[in-house]
Amino acid sequence: MSGPVAAVSGTAPANWTARALAIVGLCFVTNMVDGMDVNIMSYIRAALSKDWAVADDTMGYVMSAGTLGMGIGALLIAPFADRFGRKPIILAALALMSAGMMASGVAGSVGPLMWSRLVVGMGIGTVLATMAALAAESAPQGHQDMAVGVVQAGFPLAAVATGFVVGHFQPLIGWQALLLWAGALTTLVLPAAWLILPARLPVADHAAAGEGSRAGRLFSPEFRTRTLLLWVAVFMGLMVLYSMLSWITKLANGAGLSDANSIYAGAFYNIGAFIGTTSMGLLTTRIRPTLLVPVLLSCAAVAMLIFGNMAMSVTGALAMAFVIGLTLQGGYNGMWPIAAGSYPQANRATGIGWAMGVGRGGAVVGPIVAGYLMAAKVSLASILAIYCVPLLLCALCAWAVGRAVRKVEGAGNAA
Helix, strand or coil: CCHHHHHHCCCCCCCCCHHHHHHHHHHHHHHHHHHHHHHHHHHHHHHHHHHHHHHHHHHHHHHHHHHHHHHHHHHHHHHHHHHHHHHHHHHHHHHHHHHHHHHHHHHHHHHHHHHHHHHHHHHHHHHHHHHHHHHHCCCCCCCCCHHHHHCCCCCHHHHHHHHHHHHHHHHHCHHHHHHHHHHHHHHHHHHHHHHHHHCCCCCHHHHHHCCHHHHCCCCCCHHHHHHHHHHHHHHHHHHHHHHHHHHHHCCCCCCCHHHHHHHHHHHHHHHHHHHHHHHHHCCCCCHHHHHHHHHHHHHHHHHHHHHHHHCCHHHHHHHHHHHHHHHHHHCCCCCCHHHCCCCHHHHHHHHHHHHHHHHHHHHHEEEEEEEEHHHHHCCCHHHHHHHHHHHHHHHHHHHHHHHHHHHHHHHHHHH
């Protein structure tokens, strides 16, 4: 057993099957769509701000509208996957994402753009929670942590591709056309999900879940400690992660890069994020994610301090953006195998969804705070030092979740 998911999944197949591979592959592709839909806003930020004369503090609210929607989706929509099954909720979430992205592309002012990003976020928040649960339940025994971790790598991989596409095509067709392009690609995933997902994916056993009390069961004596620790870890981690995702190009500007090179810094960040997330997923077959995550996030804090305090060439800045992505997002994405392994199947989508939903508060607050700090002309070194504090707290809580799970499992085995 490589990690905690294996301990709580009683319905895992014995070996990889064609159906399991197809489902996990679909989860990977869907997370790629999520990565495109989230990260495209950071890449078009400079052009959007210039065209509409939007100040940095206002852009913070635009960036955070999507993350607020993700919280709504994770908290209020994703838990229905434990009651009605995974497929209908996934299809509904993809429909929300498609509609919201198309609306973003035709928005004519900040207000409609914020509302459309809210809708996109609702779909993404639902998908992220549901896909993590689905990947864990589809993978063979002992491979659940790896499946959840590898699926998360789709997010930064798409962010890499999106960065290069925006860098090349934005001067040719404009940022609004790129939003419509992203919406069209999102729509294409809908029929694939309809065909690949079986008509009736597992629905949690109502007796085991406690009908009508899934969210309340997260605070039962067995789960209370890990639930609270997960919520703190996800809140603090997303506060840092989404600040970097939303403002990486602006931070790269602050490090001395041009607008064009700043876009490529965002792409290099996400190349590192993809490699880090994939490596983390593979390593979970040998090392518990509750050990991997704290190590990687601590390294990310060191990399951020170096990026903010040392004068670097363009090559050095791009390399450091890569390292930050490798350690920060690679490490943070290990939280989802941890979250999936903290709850049994009957409550898994609810547990992950509520952790994501509460954590989205950090994803909303983080970019707004960063926007105000930059508008106040706070130095890059100070901004990154400030964000190291919640990052290290996330690392500590991730380690503590593993300890809490092992403590409860040990007591159960002793009984």
